[in-house]
Amino acid sequence: MGAGGILRIAAGTALLAALAACTDMPAPDAQAPQAQPSAMRPPAPKAPVAASERSRALAGHYARVEAGLLRQGLLRTDGGGPDAPYTDTAILRNFERIAFHDEYARDRGLAQSDGRPGGLRKWTGPVRMSVEFGASVPLDQREIDRGMVTGYVARLARVTGHSISVGATADANFNVLFMGEDDRAETVARIRQLVPNINQSSINLFQTLPRSIHCLVVAFSSNNQDHTYRRAIALIRTEHPSLLRKSCVHEELAQGLGLANDSPHARPSIFNDDDEFALLTTHDEELLRLLYSPRLKPGMSYDEARPILVQLIAEQRGGSS
Template structure:
C-alpha cells in the first residue's frame, strides 16, 4: 500500500544542497574488519533473522525477499530540520549507495513511492494521522523509541514507500545513529537482533557507520542474483553463495 497523505503538524521542505547520490557500482570483495569478523554461516543466519523475522510479531515477518526496485529512490526531509540532520542523512545515503549500488534523489515531501523523513517532537509523532497509518502502532512504539520507520509493500516483494519519524528531542549523536539504522532497515532489512554485534541492528549499539556485517547484509540483499519475491528457503541458499563471494571465503 502507498501512503497518500500525512498530517504531521509543522512541515517544511528542505533542500539537500542539490544532492543526488551518484551511483557507485557495488561489487567485489568487502575487506574484512578483523579476525573476529563473522563466518559465512553466521552471515546467513543473520540475514535470515534480519530479513525474515520480526521482533514485534510473527505476523509481521516477511515470507519473501522484498526491496526497492526503483533506482534512484526518492527521498525527502520535512519538519524541524537543522543542518546537522541534513549532513547526517547525506553521509548515510552515500554509504548506502557505496555498499548497495542504490542511488537516491531528492523529491517533494509526501511524494508517493519514496522515503519520507519527518523530524518532529515526540508529541507530534504520537499525533500523526493519515491514510494507511496505524496511529496506535506509532504511539506504542514511540513510548520508548527515538526513531520509527514504516515500510509499505505492493506487492509483497516490492517496497514502494517508507516513512521515517525522528524524535528531535533526542541528542544529536543518537539521532545520527538512529537515522542510519532506519534508512537501512527501510531498504528491506527490517528486523533488530542483539545477536548481531557490532551492528546497526542491535539495540545495544549506536553506530554511525555500517559495521562489516551490516555491509555484507546490505550488499547481498541488493545483489541482482537475489530476486525480489524469492521465498525464504530458496533465498538463503542464494544468500550463502553471494555472501561467500562478497566476503572472499570458500562456499
C-alpha cells in the same frame, strides 16, 4: 541503538522498524499507497517554536540514556574491528534472521511475531528520500540533520548499488520526518497526507508513541506485490542528543530498505538490541550488498535464496569461513 525491525501495518502492506523497542509488523492486504495529489503537497516549513516543558523533559531523558550507554562502552562508532570478527557462516545466519523474519506481528501493534520466516522484501525501483522537519526543530539543527541524511544516503547507494538519493519532497517515496513531542499533531497529519488509506491502528501508534520507541520506519508495498516496497516513512525524534539521533538515522533508513529484524547473534551490527554499535558497520554493509544483489528477488523464501546467498557471500568475502 540496537533494537531494530520493521513494523508492517495496514495501507498496502507496511513494515515498521522502531529503534530501541523496534517494531516489525506485517500488515493485512489493503489498497496500494496512493500518490499525493497536487493539493496535498507539504506545507511550507514552519518557523521554529520554543520547546514545551514535556519536550525538554524528554530531551533530558534521552541525554541520560546516551550518557549511560557511553559510560558502558556502548554506541560504538568504529564500524567493528579486530575484537568483532565475523565469518561467512555468521553472515549467512544473520542475513537469514534479519532479512527473512519479522520482529512484530502483522497489524497487531507491538505484539511479537510468531517467529516464522517470510519472503524477501526490498525496493526494485529508485528510492527518492526527502527530509522534513517539525516546527520544534531549530533552523541550525535542520541543516545538520539534512547534511547527515544526505551523506548517509550516498553511502547506502554506494553500498547497495541501488538508486537511492535525496531530492525534492514532492517527488519523494521515502519521507524522513524529524519531529518532536510538540509535533505529534503535525506528524499524524503528514502521515495521513502521505498515505490517505492508512488504518487507524497505525495512526494510534504515532499518536501515543511511548518514549521507549526512539524512532521508527514504516515501509509500504502494494497488495499485489507484497514484498516490493513502494513508499516508506521514517520518524526520528528530535529530542535525541547527537549520537542517538545519528544512530536512529543509520538504523531506520537501512531497515527501510528491507533489513527488517534484529538478531542477538549479529556482531558487529546495528541490527542487534545490545546497543554495542551506534552506526552502520562493515558487517551491515555486507548484508545490504547481499539484499540488493539482482540475483535475490522480492518474495523469495530462504530455501530458494540460500544457494544464491552462499555463492554471493563466497564472491563477496573471498570464500573465508
